[in-house]
């Protein structure tokens with residue numbers, strides 16, 4: 235131990251170090267007291283180093299024995315949402331301690347939708363006053379096949395065509411509402427900059443860097459009354475100053491509540507959105523339908539709100555939790571949640587040789603393109619990623635579990651009459667319904683798994699809508715038991 239080597243026993247008079255440490259023969263009482271104090275301090279430091287080493291050793295052993303799961307899939311596939319379902323189902327107490335931080339994220343998600351709505355209205359005003367390229371406002375979106383146009387407000391097209399857009403049905407009343415909502419606009423930028431100070435380009439949506447302590451930062455950002463009320467709000471909250479904090483969205487949202495609700499429910503606005511082919515409902519982190527509940531001083535996120543909140547992941551986040559119930563309660567699990575966009579993918583590799591299972595999220599988004607590359611179809615990208623994972627030799631013994639996620643969106647897409655064979659010609663004239671479409675793509679994933687896996691392994695898959703916490707909890711119980719069984723088999727316990 236470090237403590238014994240620092241202070242050799244006094245009984246060894248020949249030891250050179252002991253000799254060097256001997257007090258001088260003419261030591262004064264003050265010097266003696268100082269020397270003894272220094273020895274005590276050094277001993278305390280040494281003891282705390284010993285403890286740290288022991289703790290690290292224990293943590294290392296714990297991690298070695300723990301079950302580790304890696305969540306993979308492209309951006310927006312639902313990895314972080316699956317993680318939240320895991321926490322909610324198996325570690326609910328811990329999940330709920332983070333409610334205060336999620337409150338701000340949900341408010342920012344709502345503000346983002348309002349911002350997009352106002353951008354659309356602005357485009358409508360601009361275009362109603364200016365000449366347009368032939369083909370109308372939808373012409374440049376068709377090729378992309380995007381259900382939602384999430385691009386920032388674009389400048390009006392160059393005035394080289396002859397077609398004039400009809401006069402906008404929007405009125406002065408709409409302009410006044412937009413004016414009153416304008417204080418919301420800078421909030422997102424201000425808060426996002428605080429969460430990610432080194433971001434230099436325009437941020438697509440709310441994101442945080444892994445391990446940046448954003449939950450603590452966000453919980454701390456709320457005004458004292460907001461923080462006090464988050465958790466057990468009994469009294470309606472008041473902002474701590476007349477204006478509230480400049481970057482605490484609560485007071486500004488509450489002041490804008492009636493206008494937000496009125497604008498979103500306005501039939502003229504809905505008609506404009508429909509005509510322009512924009513479905514804000516499909517944006518990640520869509521909360522406009524809940525604006526009346528959220529834009530209040532004492533808003534408390536529900537579990538479902540937290541699960542639906544959109545927060546882009548950057549890098550790799552490690553989440554450790556202890557099972558609060560079920561088989562092996564008290565067992566430790568590590569879940570690694572990764573950023574799915576292309577520039578994040580190289581960061582996945584260091585985690586490959588140390589995980590027991592991968593949950594791969596693949597939404598059957600056959601009609602959407604990647605946000606980071608509008609030329610690449612999302613489903614093609616998912617299949618390409620799946621192939622890489624299946625054939626990776628580092629993962630040959632890893633259990634792969636496929637979640638065909640966002641089944642609710644697939645259902646809505648097919649119900650809206652969007653045909654698969656328009657985007658995937660090989661689908662041919664098979665029925666355009668959920669059952670056939672799911673089977674077609676599931677068989678593709680299964681085929682690649684069988685053909686490319688370096689050694690035979692079972693194919694596990696689930697159809698999921700991970701924003702539905704109830705059905706997801708049932709699926710996760712099965713997933714957890716399966717992973718546990720495979721883990722115990724691999725260490726020869728069963």
Ligand SMILES: Nc1nc2c(ncn2[C@@H]2O[C@H](COP(=O)(O)OP(=O)(O)OP(=O)(O)O)[C@@H](O)[C@H]2O)c(=O)[nH]1
Nearest residue numbers: 310311312313314315518519544547574640699700
């Ligand atoms: N309708 C629907 N929305 C979903 C589903 N799963 C996830 N979402 C939403 O899709 C958005 C993206 O989900 P995330 O879990 O943040 O995606 P991610 O894979 O972690 O994305 P990155 O962190 O960017 O890699 C969120 O707004 C979710 O609420 C689903 O099954 N159905």
Ligand SMILES: [Mg+2]
Nearest residue numbers: 313314546547
């Ligand atoms: Mg994520």
